[in-house]
Amino acid sequence: MASRADQVAANLSLAKFGEATELRKRIWFTLGALVIFRLLSFVPLPGVDPVVLADLYDQTRGGVLDIFNTFSGGSLERMSLIALGVMPYITASIVVQLAAALSPTLAAVKKEGESGRKKLNQYTRYGTVGLTAVQGYFIAVGLESFASQSGLQAVVEPGYMFRVGAVISLVGGTLFLMWLGEQITSRGIGNGISLIIMAGIVAQMPTFVGNLMEGSRTGSIGAMTIVGLIAMVAGLVLFISFMERAQRRVLIQYPKRATQHGVMQADRSHLPLKVNTAGVIPPIFASSLLLMPLTVSQFAGNATAGETAFGD
Structure with missing residues (x-):
């Protein structure tokens, strides 16, 4: 649902x-x-x-x-x-x-x-x-x-x-x-x-960004490190979103049924199950x-x- x-x-x-x-x-x-x-x-x-x-x-x-x-x-x-x-x-x-x-x-x-x-x-x-x-x-x-x-x-x-x-x-x-x-x-x-x-x-993200900018200003954090962190965060968010939306579809096949108008063809459906059911706990x-x-x-x-x- x-x-x-x-x-x-x-x-x-x-x-x-x-x-x-x-x-x-x-x-x-x-x-x-x-x-x-x-x-x-x-x-x-x-x-x-x-x-x-x-x-x-x-x-x-x-x-x-x-x-x-x-x-x-x-x-x-x-x-x-x-x-x-x-x-x-x-x-x-x-x-x-x-x-x-x-x-x-x-x-x-x-x-x-x-x-x-x-x-x-x-x-x-x-x-x-x-x-x-x-x-x-x-x-x-x-x-x-x-x-x-x-x-x-x-x-x-x-x-x-x-x-x-x-x-x-x-x-x-x-x-x-x-x-x-x-x-x-x-x-x-x-x-x-x-x-x-x-x-x-x-x-808490503004504090994190402020610490990065302060580290870049003082030279304790390199520019490539900041770029790598931003790319890693973006990739991590995309991966988490993909896994959160991911589903395993269990096939459900219905047998043929006889009706007044003849034999009804077999029908197929699927039951969507989340891959990540536990979340972040x-x-x-x-x-x-x-x-x-x-x-x-x-x-x-x-x-x-x-x-x-x-x-x-």
Whole structure:
């Protein structure tokens, strides 16, 4: 079955675009929702010192935080209300889907049709709340334990009130993004969660281009290197688009049937199956697992250095 985006692309015509009022409304609604997402990425958590936080992020570059920061559009770097982005929702969705394949009870719920799908979505939302609360608590504790080399702490007033406020803020931000993605799916052009992730990645592209231009100006990056990177990115986008649209067509052949007007000839059809059914989830988790030891070691070293500086 074709998705909403495929149907829009198939029926899109510049001559008829002025008459497509519903399509314009969906596009404007999607753009407005993405603007709200970008505005929220600049709203910081209450009680956090942004200067010390920037020092903390500079010391932990190169780990799994860079991946999460890219998907959240720089929200993690600024420790905003939506610092965790939609990653807890994606993780909870994968866990529920795996549990539905392994648990007979959830498998029976999945076979109930539309009602079963709504129940699994509700379980996913509960899992998102729990996972976000756990991650938010550890983030709050980690921020309290960090101090810069000058002895300044990342949290202005550490304590249980800050932890509770941080957990509530992060849970609310993630749930709002989840709701916003569902609204884009139903009232926008579809694939709301994917569009939010894409908006976060695209928002980081000016920084990437600026770093390339700065490297070219200072001479640390050669012109051929920049041309090679641009060609590689363009080729990678084309290859990903090709694999995303690729289908394996399974032949379906119908036998001859006798009718009132004689024998009907055998008919042929095909069942389109996507080649890439998993999407980008496996690379995301593979990169996270590979970078996890580096991230843990960096946090352990920063926490020890912060305690020493604060003790002095």
